[in-house]
Amino acid sequence: MTTEATSEGLSNLLHEERTFPPSEAFAAQANGTAELFDRAAEDREGFWAEQARRYVRWETDFEQVLDWSEAPFAKWFVGGRLNACVNAVDRHVEEGNGDRVAIHWVGEPEGETRDITYSELHGMVQRAANALADLGVGEGDTVAIYLPMIPEAAVAMLACARLGAPHSVVFGGFSAEALHSRIDDAGAKVVITADGGYRRGKPSALKPAVDAALAVGESPVQKVLVVQRTGQDVEWDEARDVWWHEALEAADGTHEAHAFDAEHPLFILYTSGTTGKPKGIFHATGGYLVQTAYTNHVIHDVHPESDVYWCTADIGWVTGHSYIVYGPMTLGATQVMYEGTPDTPHQGRFWEIVQDKKVSILYTAPTAIRTFMKWGREIPDKYDMSSLRVLGSVGEPINPEAWMWYREVIGGDRCPIVDTWWQTETGAIMISPVPGVTPTRPGSAQHPIPGIDARVVDDLGQPVEKGSGGYLVITEPWPAMLRGIWGDPARYQETYWSRFEGMYFAGDGAKLDEDGNIWVLGRVDDVMNVSGHRLSTAEIESALVSHPKVAEAAVVGAADETTGQAICAFVILRQEAVAEADEQGEGGDLVAELRNHVAKEIGPIAKPRQIMIVAELPKTRSGKIMRRLLKDVAENREIGDVTTLADSSVMNMISEGLKQPS
Numbered sequence: 001m002t003t004e005a006t007s008e009g010l011s012n013l014l015h016e017e018r019t020f021p022p023s024e025a026f027a028a029q030a031n032g033t034a035e036l037f038d039r040a041a042e043d044r045e046g047f048w049a050e051q052a053r054r055y056v057r058w059e060t061d062f063e064q065v066l067d068w069s070e071a072p073f074a075k076w077f078v079g080g081r082l083n084a085c086v087n088a089v090d091r092h093v094e095e096g097n098g099d100r101v102a103i104h105w106v107g108e109p110e111g112e113t114r115d116i117t118y119s120e121l122h123g124m125v126q127r128a129a130n131a132l133a134d135l136g137v138g139e140g141d142t143v144a145i146y147l148p149m150i151p152e153a154a155v156a157m158l159a160c161a162r163l164g165a166p167h168s169v170v171f172g173g174f175s176a177e178a179l180h181s182r183i184d185d186a187g188a189k190v191v192i193t194a195d196g197g198y199r200r201g202k203p204s205a206l207k208p209a210v211d212a213a214l215a216v217g218e219s220p221v222q223k224v225l226v227v228q229r230t231g232q233d234v235e236w237d238e239a240r241d242v243w244w245h246e247a248l249e250a251a252d253g254t255h256e257a258h259a260f261d262a263e264h265p266l267f268i269l270y271t272s273g274t275t276g277k278p279k280g281i282f283h284a285t286g287g288y289l290v291q292t293a294y295t296n297h298v299i300h301d302v303h304p305e306s307d308v309y310w311c312t313a314d315i316g317w318v319t320g321h322s323y324i325v326y327g328p329m330t331l332g333a334t335q336v337m338y339e340g341t342p343d344t345p346h347q348g349r350f351w352e353i354v355q356d357k358k359v360s361i362l363y364t365a366p367t368a369i370r371t372f373m374k375w376g377r378e379i380p381d382k383y384d385m386s387s388l389r390v391l392g393s394v395g396e397p398i399n400p401e402a403w404m405w406y407r408e409v410i411g412g413d414r415c416p417i418v419d420t421w422w423q424t425e426t427g428a429i430m431i432s433p434v435p436g437v438t439p440t441r442p443g444s445a446q447h448p449i450p451g452i453d454a455r456v457v458d459d460l461g462q463p464v465e466k467g468s469g470g471y472l473v474i475t476e477p478w479p480a481m482l483r484g485i486w487g488d489p490a491r492y493q494e495t496y497w498s499r500f501e502g503m504y505f506a507g508d509g510a511k512l513d514e515d516g517n518i519w520v521l522g523r524v525d526d527v528m529n530v531s532g533h534r535l536s537t538a539e540i541e542s543a544l545v546s547h548p549k550v551a552e553a554a555v556v557g558a559a560d561e562t563t564g565q566a567i568c569a570f571v572i573l574r575q576e577a578v579a580e581a582d583e584q585g586e587g588g589d590l591v592a593e594l595r596n597h598v599a600k601e602i603g604p605i606a607k608p609r610q611i612m613i614v615a616e617l618p619k620t621r622s623g624k625i626m627r628r629l630l631k632d633v634a635e636n637r638e639i640g641d642v643t644t645l646a647d648s649s650v651m652n653m654i655s656e657g658l659k660q661p662s
């Protein structure tokens with residue numbers, strides 16, 4: 001199987017030739033410049049040293065930019081000492097910006113808001129740090145955080161950072177079992193949680209999951225700090241549980257922060273691997289802070305004194321860590337933090353928040369954008385979104401149609417879109433257009449940002465030609481790179497650094513177009529091999545979604561006796577098309593129409609063997625489609641483990657609803 005085989009099938013995406021050059025007005029005010037590229041190309045380490053001193057306050061300056069002598073274990077900004085919390089909070093107060101709003105918090109129940117200035121945040125992190133210290137937390141102790149999207153989540157993370165206690169945030173939607181394994185693996189001494197949170201209009205309990213997680217075996221946890229959010233009843237262990245508000249009230253209001261080594265672990269964050277045990281990715285303080293602040297400034301183009309920035313991710317994912325907490329706060333930005341879902345209590349909630357808070361920079365995920373498309377443009381069209389000036393996308397490939405919809409409907413055709421590729425492991429943005437500099441192209445993350453070296457290589461690790469596909473690798477160490485897998489250095493080396501000599505293999509397939517733009521096609525485990533041709537699921541999905549009747553599509557490769565793998569597509573129709581399909585009984589004509597559409601867009605080889613019209617797709621709580629489960633359906637197997645699904649009934653709906661012609 002050669003990578004050349006992909007070129008034929010990938011013509012659909014790569015024939016995208018629309019480009020949107022930056023407007024002069026935007027370029028004139030942009031933080032990103034062409035000089036950044038030149039400077040980084042001429043002296044990479046010198047470039048990073050400049051960013052480090054520009055964005056971060058060091059209590060002790062570093063002596064060496066990078067120590068790569070024990071590759072792939074990197075040390076950045078060697079000898080430097082800093083405190084991440086001081087950088088994210090105290091500094092802004094000292095510099096006279098204490099009255100600036102740090103967080104415009106919007107609760108899920110309508111009308112419930114809190115505005116927190118940097119001075120107020122400063123008071124909160126000091127008390128929280130003292131409260132944690134009173135519970136025995138000190139440098140190097142790990143703390144698990146299991147909270148809803150409330151300001152206390154950010155405060156808890158920053159308070160840990162202030163003490164040099166690595167935090168391990170576990171997404172509030174994870175089960176007790178998942179929480180248990182993460183707490184144990186990290187050896188957490190304290191858990192910070194809440195009585196509950198709001199979910200689709202109702203209080204939903206959180207603390208029972210912590211109680212259950214700690215009831216199994218011998219737990220390393222000594223204390224549980226509980227934020228009162230919903231006021232619902234909770235079980236209480238007098239010896240172990242402590243109310244957050246009581247602890248903070250009792251704690252001293254001033255806390256003197258110490259500086260830690262640049263390489264001191266800042267946090268652990270578990271990512272669900274494709275199989276087996278989740279990996280505890282850990283990040284070090286200095287390099288991570290430098291790259292998150294730099295990218296938030298240059299890629300999101302945050303101007304802290306005037307912008308209102310909003311990243312819609314949950315704090316439980318890396319996007320929330322880097323682009324809600326550490327990046328924007330190190331810059332001293334003003335941001336919106338929203339507790340709820342996009343459709344609570346109505347489908348216009350996001351746009352209402354944009355209008356009310358005058359959001360100028362919005363950072364969200366393609367899956368959300370496609371959902372908004374499905375709901376229809378009449379909804380956002382009702383709101384005044386003229387405050388928006390930059391739009392960001394992250395987490396998965398964004399198909400050109402969703403990109404164009406985002407640009408036209410949400411961005412009023414005037415906002416640059418930054419399609420940012422990165423991972424939990426990379427810590428910060430790696431590949432993205434630089435707004436104000438790069439002419440953008442719908443659907444492509446385009447090029448490595450200044451200071452980053454990434455490439456698309458073939459099976460042998462050789463760079464591919466323009467127009468060809470291969471593997472996305474990073475060829476030089478970068479400041480925010482993971483420092484390892486918690487407690488398992490061998491797995492780190494093997495997972496990321498063994499596929500290609502001296503290069504970090506990201507696990508994604510990518511393609512270079514004729515202009516040298518990088519198109520990330522998705523995980524290589526989602527790449528199919530059909531009759532000796534390699535085809536990307538993302539590409540066929542993109543073709544399907546480009547059909548006017550399709551809202552969303554997921555494609556999997558199912559085992560096939562003759563062709564190796566065969567393409568199976570699961571398709572959600574747009575509202576108007578659903579009625580039509582119903583009229584046609586099993587939707588036979590429509591299926592034929594869609595198959596032909598894919599053949600037309602990509603080539604006959606990409607024609608799905610099977611297209612199944614479904615009402616929902618199985619998604620993890622972070623919104624990723626679980627192709628593994630779809631593969632089970634496509635291969636007529638018993639459906640596998642559904643515990644990480646946001647809604648496990650979806651699989652029943654799919655299996656029961658399928659009476660498809662093939």
Ligand code: WTA
Nearest residue numbers: 394395396397419420421422423424520523
């Ligand atoms: C995918 C999220 C295409 C990719 C920040 C990567 C993307 C995985 C993009 C990491 C993008 C992320 N275009 N694919 N702009 N951004 N991905 O660790 O497959 O949750 O390997 O980090 O998401 O997901 P993670």
